[in-house]
Amino acid sequence: MKKILFVTMIALMVAVLAACGSDKEETGKAEGAEQKTITFGVTPWTSTVPPTKIAGLILKDMGYEVVETSADAGSVYTGLSRGDLDVFMDAWVPIHQTYLDKYEDTISSTSVSYPDGETGWTVPTYMEDINTVEDLKGREAEFGNNFYGIEAGAGATIESNEILEAYEFDMTQVNSSEGGMLAQAQKMMADEEPVVFYGWRPHTMFNKFDLKVLTNEKGFFETSSVEVITNNELKGNAPEAYEFLSNWSISIDDVEEMIVKIEEGDDPETVAQEWIDNNQDKVDEMLGK
Structure with missing residues (x-):
């Protein structure tokens, strides 16, 4: 009886191992197999x-x-x-x-x-007297006290918040998708209103609009x-x-x-x-x- 029980247990173990091997082969996840x-x-x-x-x-x-x-x-x-x-x-x-x-x-x-890749705070070229981030100081109200950025999780958003803090700007970063940001900027540029937003190249914004990326003295947004x-x-x-x-x-x-x-x-x-x-x-x- 003991011998029969032992043989049965061995048979079950072999069956389980065979099934596991079959599963690995079917899923393509056999140990050591290259990721596909x-x-x-x-x-x-x-x-x-x-x-x-x-x-x-x-x-x-x-x-x-x-x-x-x-x-x-x-x-x-x-x-x-x-x-x-x-x-x-x-x-x-x-x-x-x-x-x-x-x-x-x-x-x-x-x-x-x-x-x-060029990135940074960007304005339309019709704003002839705004060429640096420093030029915005004291003129925040002209821009509705808003800087327009992309989604909240982006590194550019984090760095833009650092600019707001470093220059003590009286501005709020308004975050949305790339498309939402550009739609807002385009709307304001159509009426030649003051607007500052996050821009980068490569991007068609520089093909479609006359824009300039603002320089700054604090080393933000390097190339x-x-x-x-x-x-x-x-x-x-x-x-x-x-x-x-x-x-x-x-x-x-x-x-x-x-x-x-x-x-x-x-x-x-x-x-x-x-x-x-x-x-x-x-x-x-x-x-x-």
């Missing part, structure tokens, strides 16, 4: 779309499944740090340095997309390096994808040109594929061919 799905964090900025779409299409051609998750900047960095997201194609450094410092144990800058950030586990889990992303680069002019096409109604993936087709030598270089 790459998840991008996508912020609600027009500058994020072209590089994300191009990188996604190339990774699909490499055999990966690609998933895009939309979130504000703070949530994207949190997702990267937790491993819920793998890649963010639009990190602005030093604006986002606080996030990189906070999650330095789990995320890293992998490559530079382009080194010349940004726009970089690719990855979760630290990606290098080991998907080495080929990581190698491609580590070789990534694109010109700011190309990104801005694609943004214009997308805003004019072209499909983002079609625009991205067109760039790939016209820059195959660049793609081969990033793929290490």
